[in-house]
Amino acid sequence: MEVILIFISAVLVNNFVLSYFLGICPFIGVSDRIESAVSMGFAVTFVLTLSAAITWLINRYILIALNVPFLEYVSYIIVIASLVQFVEMFIRKTSKTLYDALGIYLPLITTNCAILGLALFGALRDYSFIENIVFGIGAGIGFTLALVVMAGIREELDLADVPESLKGAAITLIIAGLLALAFMGFAGLISA
Amino acid sequence: MGITILFVSLASMGGVGLILAVILAVADKKLAVKEDPRVEKALEMLPGANCGACGFAGCGAFASAIAAGKVSVDGCKPGGIDVARKLTELLGLDEAVSVSPTVARVFCSGGIKETVMDKVYNGIRTCISANLIGGEKACLYSCIGFGDCCEVCSFDAIHMDENGLPVVDLNKCTGCGECVKACPRNIIGLTGYDEVVHVYCRSFDKGPVAKKACKVGCIACKLCEKDDETGAVKVIDNLAVVDHEVNKAPVGSIRRCPTKVIRVSKPVSGYEDEFKEKIQLEAFEEKKAGTSK
Numbered sequence: 279m280e281v282i283l284i285f286i287s288a289v290l291v292n293n294f295v296l297s298y299f300l301g302i303c304p305f306i307g308v309s310d311r312i313e314s315a316v317s318m319g320f321a322v323t324f325v326l327t328l329s330a331a332i333t334w335l336i337n338r339y340i341l342i343a344l345n346v347p348f349l350e351y352v353s354y355i356i357v358i359a360s361l362v363q364f365v366e367m368f369i370r371k372t373s374k375t376l377y378d379a380l381g382i383y384l385p386l387i388t389t390n391c392a393i394l395g396l397a398l399f400g401a402l403r404d405y406s407f408i409e410n411i412v413f414g415i416g417a418g419i420g421f422t423l424a425l426v427v428m429a430g431i432r433e434e435l436d437l438a439d440v441p442e443s444l445k446g447a448a449i450t451l452i453i454a455g456l457l458a459l460a461f462m463g464f465a466g467l468i469s470a
Numbered sequence: 471m472g473i474t475i476l477f478v479s480l481a482s483m484g485g486v487g488l489i490l491a492v493i494l495a496v497a498d499k500k501l502a503v504k505e506d507p508r509v510e511k512a513l514e515m516l517p518g519a520n521c522g523a524c525g526f527a528g529c530g531a532f533a534s535a536i537a538a539g540k541v542s543v544d545g546c547k548p549g550g551i552d553v554a555r556k557l558t559e560l561l562g563l564d565e566a567v568s569v570s571p572t573v574a575r576v577f578c579s580g581g582i583k584e585t586v587m588d589k590v591y592n593g594i595r596t597c598i599s600a601n602l603i604g605g606e607k608a609c610l611y612s613c614i615g616f617g618d619c620c621e622v623c624s625f626d627a628i629h630m631d632e633n634g635l636p637v638v639d640l641n642k643c644t645g646c647g648e649c650v651k652a653c654p655r656n657i658i659g660l661t662g663y664d665e666v667v668h669v670y671c672r673s674f675d676k677g678p679v680a681k682k683a684c685k686v687g688c689i690a691c692k693l694c695e696k697d698d699e700t701g702a703v704k705v706i707d708n709l710a711v712v713d714h715e716v717n718k719a720p721v722g723s724i725r726r727c728p729t730k731v732i733r734v735s736k737p738v739s740g741y742e743d744e745f746k747e748k749i750q751l752e753a754f755e756e757k758k759a760g761t762s763k
Contacts, residue, residue: 344478353486360490364497371501
């Protein structure tokens with residue numbers, strides 16, 4: 279039950295992008311076409327899940343065991359950066375198609391603060407190993423959802439008659455704000 | 471106590487870093503993918519401006535596509551015929567693909583001297599902002615003159631002259647089309663090397679309105695249509711348009727135009743001969759000198 283709650287909370291109620299405002303850069307940058315938004319979403323979900331597992335292990339067996347919790351930022355950054363590198367090499371070797379589809383978005387994940395945010399949240403909330411992984415998957419799916427919704431709106435927006443002064447980034451940011459407001463509605467979903 | 475924490479920190483982070491480094495180093499060897507060596511060579515041949523005119527994210531992506539044989543060698547517009555020939559050699563293709571270079575041309579003749587300035591604009595000095603309230607000139611189709619096109623040019627090929635009009639340096643212009651996108655009034659267009667005659671006005675205003683606003687605008691008098699022996703010139707929506715499919719220069723129209731907005735364009739460097747052949751400049755100069763620019 280607890281696990282399901284964590285999952286739904288990460289996807290909808292505490293959506294990483296629209297409620298915590300983490301990972302805004304790809305949210306704005308990669309949300310102009312649904313196709314690329316889906317690719318980016320899956321890549322991030324993949325890395326989030328893996329890093330959730332590894333950072334949990336690092337936190338439990340190195341940081342807490344050695345009593346050096348202040349090193350969490352440093353260690354998480356090292357892990358995330360290496361992980362993205364590794365994933366990139368792996369995907370390149372195993373599936374050229376997937377590698378081409380993800381393109382530049384893959385290395386960009388290194389600097390996505392949602393990944394670091396997830397690692398820090400996980401440590402803060404004292405999740406168990408399984409819970410942390412579910413949290414990672416949920417956060418990834420929530421990120422994908424936000425990106426795809428945004429991309430869908432922006433594809434429609436290309437056809438809309440936007441006032442001259444609001445064209446481009448301005449209208450995108452307004453939509454992001456409205457979307458965040460809409461997602462606030464999910465706060466009533468779980469009455470604990 | 472303090473010293474211990476220092477050592478523990480160093481050891482733990484160093485350890486984590488070392489382990490990850492070893493994993494990555496091993497992965498790099500084990501998971502190495504053989505790259506097509508032609509990709510790197512192709513990349514060296516490209517101009518490296520990453521202008522995106524080829525439709526790819528940058529020169530790197532274009533080089534990969536070239537090596538994979540997905541795109542034609544003439545895809546790089548800035549590189550032009552030289553790069554296309556080099557790429558042809560690299561890929562071992564039979565013959566060089568013919569490339570018609572395109573250059574940007576500015577289709578407005580109304581500078582500060584010619585066009586009536588009936589408004590004062592004190593806002594941000596960019597065309598895109600000034601365009602919101604109509605710019606300073608009476609003609610709403612004219613060049614605004616704040617040089618947005620010069621700002622975006624990666625090749626330093628377009629500059630504003632003293633008359634407040636952008637001038638394209640045809641030797642430097644690569645036809646990437648960035649200035650075309652930047653101009654809010656759409657007065658810059660990409661033209662092929664064999665398009666020799668253009669209408670240097672974009673005003674759709676009716677004759678009297680256009681005449682009031684600018685000394686050198688198209689006033690839709692239709693004299694060009696009348697004197698055109700080739701059938702290339704038509705007045706559509708109060709603006710003369712030259713049909714470049716017609717393979718002959720409309721000399722009569724050029725001579726007749728009262729405001730001289732139909733003009734012979736400067737040839738693209740390297741294509742002067744083809745240019746001359748098409749315009750038959752000698753015959754034209756015999757008839758009447760002084761109208762070509």
